Amino acid sequence: xxxSYNIDTYVFIIPPDIASKVLDESGExxxxxxxxxxxKGNCRQEESKVCLLFADAAQEDLKETxxxxxxxxxxxxxxxxxxxxxxxxxxxxDNKKITExxxxxxxxxxxxEDMATDGDFTHFKKSGYFxxxxxxKCILCSECIDNCFFGARSIVDDEIVLDEKLCFGCExxxxxxxxxxxxxxxxxxxxxxxDL
Numbered sequence: 463x464x465x466s467y468n469i470d471t472y473v474f475i476i477p478p479d480i481a482s483k484v485l486d487e488s489g490e491x492x493x494x495x496x497x498x499x500x501x502k503g504n505c506r507q508e509e510s511k512v513c514l515l516f517a518d519a520a521q522e523d524l525k526e527t528x529x530x531x532x533x534x535x536x537x538x539x540x541x542x543x544x545x546x547x548x549x550x551x552x553x554x555x556d557n558k559k560i561t562e563x564x565x566x567x568x569x570x571x572x573x574x575e576d577m578a579t580d581g582d583f584t585h586f587k588k589s590g591y592f593x594x595x596x597x598x599k600c601i602l603c604s605e606c607i608d609n610c611f612f613g614a615r616s617i618v619d620d621e622i623v624l625d626e627k628l629c630f631g632c633e634x635x636x637x638x639x640x641x642x643x644x645x646x647x648x649x650x651x652x653x654x655x656x657d658l
Contacts, residue, residue, distance in 0.1 A: 471561070472553045473573065474589040477633035477646055478543040481563050482536065484551065488516050488560070491535045492527035502570035509567075512542055518559035519552075539565065546609060548574065548632045551589070568611050578611070590649045591631025595622045599643035606635035606644060 476484075485491065492515040499510040514535050515527050542549075542565030550573065552562040568574055595606075600622055607615045607622075614628035615635060636644040 470555050472555060474551045474553060475630040475632050476549050476551045476563075476589050477591050477631055478539060478549060478637075479633075479646070480589070480591070481539055481549040481551070481565075484560055484563060485514065485532065485535050485539065490517055491530055491532060492516070492519070492524060493530045493535070493538070494523065494527040496564065496566075496570070498572045499567065499570045501572075504569040505567055509545070512538055512547070512565040514538065514563045514565075516559075516561055518554060518557070519561040523562070539563075543637065546634050546638065548611065548634065574611065589631060591633075592626060592629045592647055592649065593624065593631065593633065593636055593644050594647050595624065596643045596645070597621055599641045601641055601643075603640060605638050605640060609634045609638045 493511055494513040494515055495510045496513050499505045499512075513527075515523055517524075539549075545567070547565040547567050548571075550562075550564040550566050550571075551560060552564070553560050564571075566574055602617060602620065602622065604617070607617070611632070611634065612628045612630060614625045614630075616623050616625070631646065633646055636646055
């Protein structure tokens with residue numbers, strides 16, 4: 463597991479567009495192979511180079527990286543979005559600096575695996591993003607349910623129902639909705655970090 467993940471770091475799940483915003487406003491970007499993917503080996507090797515680190519990341523983590531251009535980093539975010547990866551943002555408590563964006567798969571990520579095994583996702587900080595479904599557009603195809611890692615969506619009385627406690631705004635459901643019936647929303651009152 464990466465050294466950026468410790469008790470002095472918040473971990474947020476953020477939608478891909480916010481990951482792109484963070485990247486756009488960042489300085490230097492460094493690429494590292496995902497330690498979870500390397501350890502588990504469930505993904506192809508070319509899919510393991512997905513961890514984007516910034517200058518405030520742990521020095522031990524930065525030793526394992528190579529600098530890349532912003533264009534290369536944006537390309538990685540786009541590929542991982544299309545694969546359905548979930549973006550984790552690491553944010554230091556002491557200086558409020560963003561250290562890393564990981565595009566995490568659900569088959570290798572140690573953090574996601576631990577949370578799913580325990581059935582407890584409360585370790586994650588809500589970044590204030592959530593989704594709303596347009597029920598007139600929704601055809602109840604269940605794509606959003608199948609793609610929601612957190613189990614936040616279900617069908618009740620022929621309508622999609624969202625459990626807001628389990629929705630982290632990762633936007634997987636919206637990305638894979640064939641009817642474009644799901645929109646991302648922001649609750650600025652609870653958004654942390656407050657500048658995203």
